[in-house]
Amino acid sequence: MIYIELLVVLAAIFIGARVGGIGLGIFGMIGLGILVFGFGLKPGETPTDVMLIIVAVITAAAALQEAGGLDYLVKVAEKILRKNPAMITFLAPIVCYIFTFFSGTGHVAYSLLPIISEIATDSKVRPERPLSISVIASQQAITASPISAATAALLSAELLGSKGITLGNILMVCVPATLIGVIVGAIVVSFIGIPLEKDPEYLRRLKEGLLKKEEKSAAEINEKDQQRAKTSVIIFLIAVVSIMLFGSIDILRPSFMIGGKIQKMEMTHIIEIIMMTAAGLILVFSRVNVNKVIKGSVFLAGMQAVIAIFGIAWLGNTFFEGNKIFFENNIKGIVTDYPFLFAIALFVMSILLFSQASTVRTLYPTAVTTLNLPALSLIAMFPAVNGYFFIPNYPTVVAAINFDRTGTTRIGKYVLNHSFQIPGFVATIVAIAVGFFIIMFM
Numbered sequence: 001m002i003y004i005e006l007l008v009v010l011a012a013i014f015i016g017a018r019v020g021g022i023g024l025g026i027f028g029m030i031g032l033g034i035l036v037f038g039f040g041l042k043p044g045e046t047p048t049d050v051m052l053i054i055v056a057v058i059t060a061a062a063a064l065q066e067a068g069g070l071d072y073l074v075k076v077a078e079k080i081l082r083k084n085p086a087m088i089t090f091l092a093p094i095v096c097y098i099f100t101f102f103s104g105t106g107h108v109a110y111s112l113l114p115i116i117s118e119i120a121t122d123s124k125v126r127p128e129r130p131l132s133i134s135v136i137a138s139q140q141a142i143t144a145s146p147i148s149a150a151t152a153a154l155l156s157a158e159l160l161g162s163k164g165i166t167l168g169n170i171l172m173v174c175v176p177a178t179l180i181g182v183i184v185g186a187i188v189v190s191f192i193g194i195p196l197e198k199d200p201e202y203l204r205r206l207k208e209g210l211l212k213k214e215e216k217s218a219a220e221i222n223e224k225d226q227q228r229a230k231t232s233v234i235i236f237l238i239a240v241v242s243i244m245l246f247g248s249i250d251i252l253r254p255s256f257m258i259g260g261k262i263q264k265m266e267m268t269h270i271i272e273i274i275m276m277t278a279a280g281l282i283l284v285f286s287r288v289n290v291n292k293v294i295k296g297s298v299f300l301a302g303m304q305a306v307i308a309i310f311g312i313a314w315l316g317n318t319f320f321e322g323n324k325i326f327f328e329n330n331i332k333g334i335v336t337d338y339p340f341l342f343a344i345a346l347f348v349m350s351i352l353l354f355s356q357a358s359t360v361r362t363l364y365p366t367a368v369t370t371l372n373l374p375a376l377s378l379i380a381m382f383p384a385v386n387g388y389f390f391i392p393n394y395p396t397v398v399a400a401i402n403f404d405r406t407g408t409t410r411i412g413k414y415v416l417n418h419s420f421q422i423p424g425f426v427a428t429i430v431a432i433a434v435g436f437f438i439i440m441f442m
Contacts, residue, residue, distance in 0.1 A: 028311025044317030058302025
């Protein structure tokens with residue numbers, strides 16, 4: 001029976017991923033209905049905390065976008081990249097990493113990809129190199145960001161929070177691990193492909209006049225709008241730093257006497273309060289039109305993520321909770337002896353779910369409650385949830401291919417031999433290896 005139930009789960013994930021957008025959540029819920037009403041499984045826990053955190057963070061990020069804060073940050077990044085065009089393959093992924101780290105979403109890369117492509121082309125650097133590793137960097141940074149939905153899910157009370165793990169523990173391992181992974185990935189991609197001037201596709205497009213730059217009339221931003229943008233950025237960054245401090249320094253978190261015991265305030269609640277407060281402050285001090293906030297691309301993408309996690313994570317929780325005895329009897333011993341197998345499972349599931357947070361909510365409960373894997377090992381394996389570069393249909397992957405006017409960033413003849421495969425695997429494997437090395441000293 002469990003195999004039929006698994007088939008239902010995989011079918012819901014596959015169909016939802018093909019439909020895209022909110023389809024993942026909708027078909028996840030359909031799959032949940034089949035498991036509950038058709039197979040009699042008890043519904044698992046709803047991923048409420050994760051969804052609320054996404055709502056809070058996305059609301060703040062959307063307010064930042066409407067205030068012009070994201071555009072301001074992109075211009076700052078552009079200046080940095082243009083000053084060192086020859087180093088674009090190394091600087092671009094670092095900039096993307098930092099942007100994602102502080103925003104909590106990899107979608108911020110959309111604003112940077114066309115700039116990276118243009119600078120690389122002008123500098124005669126093969127655009128495939130900086131574009132591919134920059135997309136990977138925006139994914140890796142999610143598992144190091146203190147405000148990402150994936151990190152919040154991992155830190156929740158029912159997962160690593162129950163093991164005494166703090167945000168500081170996660171950042172201590174994942175920040176250096178993912179950064180090193182990205183840097184090694186950048187070194188590797190710098191040797192990938194032939195030089196741009198010898199690439200046949202680039203030469204063909206150049207000969208046919210397809211690479212002429214479009215004239216852009218960029219209107220100057222007045223001083224008033226620039227000040228609004230700067231104010232929103234300052235507020236947002238203060239909120240992010242505050243979350244890092246609360247998560248890293250335990251004594252700063254409010255405590256309450258409950259049932260005769262002192263309990264610290266959960267980080268999920270702290271993140272929600274701080275980010276919604278930041279959104280409110282941006283609305284007030286940057287004079288943002290609240291009606292336009294909900295129409296921005298950041299807000300719409302975030303709400304899609306909420307719906308996707310609602311359906312697919314609840315489906316995963318129900319399946320694994322309903323078959324807990326099976327996993328205890330048949331899988332626990334193998335995964336305990338060979339923890340890297342769980343990392344492989346995370347990687348494969350992330351390919352299917354196209355979401356780090358959904359992957360965490362789907363598989364980590366089993367690792368914590370059923371398999372009893374060491375908490376530090378689970379942190380080291382966290383970057384394994386960044387596997388959705390494997391199939392080249394994720395939005396940032398598709399965007400990078402389209403922004404490369406030279407045609408060097410592409411999907412291969414066999415689909416899976418695309419530009420992002422090597423840097424993706426290198427960055428992920430190195431990050432996990434470095435993570436395990438770090439926890440040896442913790």
